Amino acid sequence: xxxxxxxxxxxxxxxxxxxxxxxxxxxxxxxxxxxxxxxxxxxxxxxxxxxxxxxxxxxxxxxxxxxxxxxxxxxxxxxxxxxxxxxxxxxxxxxxxxxxxxxxxxxxxxxxxxxxxxxxxxxxxxxxxxxxxxxxxxxxxxxxxxxxxxxxxxxxxxxxxxxxxxxxxxxxxxxxxxxxxxxxxxxxxxxxxxxxxxx
Amino acid sequence: xxxxxxxxxxxxxxxxxxxxxxxxxxxxxxxxxxxxxxxxxxxxxxxxxxxxxxxxxxxxxxxxxxxxxxxxxxxxxxxxxxxxxxxxxxxxxxxxxxxxxxxxxxxxxxxxxxxxxxxxxxxxxxxxxxxxxxxxxxxxxxxxxxxxxxxxxxxxxxxxxxxxxxxxxxxxxxxxxxxxxxxxxxxxxxxxxxxxxxx
Amino acid sequence: xxxxxxxxxxxxxxxxxxxxxxxxxxxxxxxxxxxxxxxxxxxxxxxxxxxxxxxxxxxxxxxxxxxxxxxxxxxxxxxxxxxxxxxxxxxxxxxxxxxxxxxxxxxxxxxxxxxxxxxxxxxxxxxxxxxxxxxxxxxxxxxxxxxxxxxxxxxxxxxxxxxxxxxxxxxxxxxxxxxxxxxxxxxxxxxxxxxxxxx
Amino acid sequence: xxxxxxxxxxxxxxxxxxxxxxxxxxxxxxxxxxxxxxxxxxxxxxxxxxxxxxxxxxxxxxxxxxxxxxxxxxxxxxxxxxxxxxxxxxxxxxxxxxxxxxxxxxxxxxxxxxxxxxxxxxxxxxxxxxxxxxxxxxxxxxxxxxxxxxxxxxxxxxxxxxxxxxxxxxxxxxxxxxxxxxxxxxxxxxxxxxxxxxx
DNA sequence: TATGAATGAGCATTCATTCAT
DNA sequence: AATGAATGAATGCTCATTCAT
Numbered sequence: 088x089x090x091x092x093x094x095x096x097x098x099x100x101x102x103x104x105x106x107x108x109x110x111x112x113x114x115x116x117x118x119x120x121x122x123x124x125x126x127x128x129x130x131x132x133x134x135x136x137x138x139x140x141x142x143x144x145x146x147x148x149x150x151x152x153x154x155x156x157x158x159x160x161x162x163x164x165x166x167x168x169x170x171x172x173x174x175x176x177x178x179x180x181x182x183x184x185x186x187x188x189x190x191x192x193x194x195x196x197x198x199x200x201x202x203x204x205x206x207x208x209x210x211x212x213x214x215x216x217x218x219x220x221x222x223x224x225x226x227x228x229x230x231x232x233x234x235x236x237x238x239x240x241x242x243x244x245x246x247x248x249x250x251x252x253x254x255x256x257x258x259x260x261x262x263x264x265x266x267x268x269x270x271x272x273x274x275x276x277x278x279x280x281x282x283x284x285x286x
Numbered sequence: 287x288x289x290x291x292x293x294x295x296x297x298x299x300x301x302x303x304x305x306x307x308x309x310x311x312x313x314x315x316x317x318x319x320x321x322x323x324x325x326x327x328x329x330x331x332x333x334x335x336x337x338x339x340x341x342x343x344x345x346x347x348x349x350x351x352x353x354x355x356x357x358x359x360x361x362x363x364x365x366x367x368x369x370x371x372x373x374x375x376x377x378x379x380x381x382x383x384x385x386x387x388x389x390x391x392x393x394x395x396x397x398x399x400x401x402x403x404x405x406x407x408x409x410x411x412x413x414x415x416x417x418x419x420x421x422x423x424x425x426x427x428x429x430x431x432x433x434x435x436x437x438x439x440x441x442x443x444x445x446x447x448x449x450x451x452x453x454x455x456x457x458x459x460x461x462x463x464x465x466x467x468x469x470x471x472x473x474x475x476x477x478x479x480x481x482x483x484x485x
Numbered sequence: 486x487x488x489x490x491x492x493x494x495x496x497x498x499x500x501x502x503x504x505x506x507x508x509x510x511x512x513x514x515x516x517x518x519x520x521x522x523x524x525x526x527x528x529x530x531x532x533x534x535x536x537x538x539x540x541x542x543x544x545x546x547x548x549x550x551x552x553x554x555x556x557x558x559x560x561x562x563x564x565x566x567x568x569x570x571x572x573x574x575x576x577x578x579x580x581x582x583x584x585x586x587x588x589x590x591x592x593x594x595x596x597x598x599x600x601x602x603x604x605x606x607x608x609x610x611x612x613x614x615x616x617x618x619x620x621x622x623x624x625x626x627x628x629x630x631x632x633x634x635x636x637x638x639x640x641x642x643x644x645x646x647x648x649x650x651x652x653x654x655x656x657x658x659x660x661x662x663x664x665x666x667x668x669x670x671x672x673x674x675x676x677x678x679x680x681x682x683x684x
Numbered sequence: 685x686x687x688x689x690x691x692x693x694x695x696x697x698x699x700x701x702x703x704x705x706x707x708x709x710x711x712x713x714x715x716x717x718x719x720x721x722x723x724x725x726x727x728x729x730x731x732x733x734x735x736x737x738x739x740x741x742x743x744x745x746x747x748x749x750x751x752x753x754x755x756x757x758x759x760x761x762x763x764x765x766x767x768x769x770x771x772x773x774x775x776x777x778x779x780x781x782x783x784x785x786x787x788x789x790x791x792x793x794x795x796x797x798x799x800x801x802x803x804x805x806x807x808x809x810x811x812x813x814x815x816x817x818x819x820x821x822x823x824x825x826x827x828x829x830x831x832x833x834x835x836x837x838x839x840x841x842x843x844x845x846x847x848x849x850x851x852x853x854x855x856x857x858x859x860x861x862x863x864x865x866x867x868x869x870x871x872x873x874x875x876x877x878x879x880x881x882x883x
Numbered sequence: 884t885a886t887g888a889a890t891g892a893g894c895a896t897t898c899a900t901t902c903a904t
Numbered sequence: 905a906a907t908g909a910a911t912g913a914a915t916g917c918t919c920a921t922t923c924a925t
Contacts, residue, residue: 211464737900
């Protein structure tokens with residue numbers, strides 16, 4: 088097959104994936120609570136039900152794709168902030184806020200991910216990889232802060248790990264309380280981190 | 287109705303509730319992954335399907351009852367350790383360990399609780415109540431530690447709140463990684479807390 | 486459980502089986518060609534879809550039950566004629582006719598049986614049993630005919646076996662020709678058998 | 685269109701038909717039980733799915749073509765044996781054996797033919813034609829045998845008809861018993877025919 | 884109160900066929 | 905003629921809940 092039609096095909100596939108991704112998020116957020124029907128996803132994406140199965144073997148695989156893309160998206164955002172040239176303390180606040188607001192925005196989908204046990208579909212190594220990247224961002228911010236003499240000398244690996252866990256736990260508790268106005272919590276938490284890190 | 291038969295009735299109801307509670311946990315842990323069927327719960331509890339509906343309006347209410355009882359159980363354990371006469375640092379370790387091991391033991395049920403969105407069935411006030419009691423235990427341990435001059439003078443309310451969040455987050459991450467050997471994590475986390483609290 | 490309610494239950498089950506049996510035959514003959522839908526069977530039997538599954542694990546098991554009952558019915562008819570006090574040659578004609586007319590009446594169901602490969606569900610021993618009973622009827626008729634000196638002395642076991650095969654093959658060919666007016670063929674075949682058996 | 689390109693086209697079509705025929709048999713025997721998918725047939729034949737529809741209007745027509753070709757094949761084999769210069773009794777045995785082994789080899793396809801009711805697609809006249817040719821072979825063998833004074837003087841038309849039916853019925857019963865080791869049955873049956881025909 | 888048979892809505896997936904390229 | 909992605913109708917089975925006994 089010519090390189091051209093190969094490219095065309097790949098582009099088409101990518102476009103379909105993108106449409107299905109967005110349709111899924113749309114359907115999920117629309118039908119709060121219920122699990123999304125394949126037919127609805129297809130319809131929203133503007134394709135036929137059967138066509139979904141040209142791109143994904145089954146529903147779980149489709150949802151896994153969306154889950155993966157979603158996690159990559161938040162990771163990308165975190166990395167962007169980490170790579171920015173804000174001072175370390177502001178980076179820490181900004182990254183924390185990013186995570187909180189992303190989780191709030193997509194909480195219904197993440198609930199779904201648990202319902203379908205999507206975590207079981209992701210290879211362990213890939214999960215650890217993602218986790219380490221997220222934790223790594225915090226470690227880098229800590230290092231920068233120490234270098235900038237804004238933070239005291241903490242052990243960055245462990246500290247970043249626990250900071251990340253605290254964020255996850257706080258979000259989890261807020262979700263359990265069904266309190267989705269998370270910015271106050273995010274701020275309070277950042278203040279706590281900064282007080283811990285201040286020299 | 288006579289007071290005697292009233293009592294009898296209450297006793298019977300309590301016995302039924304107890305049997306259903308245990309049957310539910312048994313069925314849930316047996317059928318890893320699948321959601322438990324009312325029929326299976328009834329059969330395991332030694333009653334007829336229809337009888338379940340004399341005690342619980344529907345499946346969600348039944349699961350909510352179990353969920354509530356389970357949370358009360360772990361809270362009771364935490365309180366017991368908190369009320370013991372161990373030194374503060376050992377109490378902290380012990381309470382943390384309790385929470386980890388309880389969540390590991392009942393993780394399948396807690397997954398279920400999210401699937402059925404049981405949190406939506408519990409009144410906000412009750413959820414806050416439970417949460418505050420758990421956090422309160424940590425606050426008391428911190429106070430004791432400060433008094434015993436084992437811990438430095440930290441602000442106990444906020445610190446205990448964040449300690450609890452960190453525990454929740456760590457458990458959540460371990461569950462996501464499907465790494466259910468949590469004792470190492472519990473220890474590491476306690477060490478971190480203690481290093482933070484040390485004078 | 487008391488013997489009475491046990492009996493009641495059994496009677497109810499038998500009634501349900503009977504109703505489902507008849508509903509299936511009705512639906513099958515009505516919807517010539519298409520495979521019967523569980524919903525239609527249930528509706529025709531006057532019960533709910535789900536109720537079918539209280540009596541049969543799945544569609545194949547239901548059809549196997551009907552298939553079995555159908556074969557028992559024709560076998561019973563053959564046995565009745567065999568046990569009658571007609572002269573041997575008339576018995577032979579009558580039994581042959583029974584088989585032809587039964588297969589014509591239920592040909593659509595028997596086609597279905599092949600479609601669902603019901604033969605694979607019947608234990609080999611049971612199939613051989615049924616086959617031997619049918620062949621046995623012919624053998625008995627042959628013996629009688631020989632005794633009555635209406636037939637010459639043929640080896641009854643083999644002869645009856647091949648007579649039965651010839652009937653089956655003739656029916657099969659008529660079905661293939663889609664010629665369902667089988668009485669002519671049945672008569673012609675019987676004449677051939679009798680000419681072979683005449684002294 | 686020029687005669688040359690006409691010929692070319694016909695040749696191409698014939699090649700395609702041949703490839704599809706063989707692919708179908710391959711797929712059918714591979715996927716025991718399931719009905720063959722058009723996609724699999726196309727893939728196995730080395731063409732695209734849509735291309736199948738340039739040669740056959742639909743699946744039933746494709747299967748009818750294969751069915752027809754298969755019946756022609758066995759008929760050809762029977763005719764070859766009939767036209768050979770074996771003695772009549774050996775011809776009878778050989779033809780019988782041919783039919784048994786052919787039906788065993790292609791039993792899955794023949795089951796399929798019933799499932800798709802292919803018989804309904806073949807004109808009555810054509811079916812009778814094929815049937816008469818098969819029966820005719822037996823009649824010719826009988827005639828020869830009588831002439832060779834190996835067989836007694838039987839009425840060849842009816843006898844050949846019933847012999848053929850007996851073969852069909854025996855194969856049908858063996859298939860129902862799922863006993864595909866048919867050579868013993870074929871032998872036993874031929875012995876019976878010969879004993880009937882012996883002078 | 885207890886029983887447990889009956890109810891029936893709900894949904895992922897397949898695959899023959901089409902048609903734009 | 906060839907391609908193969910897109911189409912979309914069609915259906916068996918589950919299981920929470922009810923209700924006659």
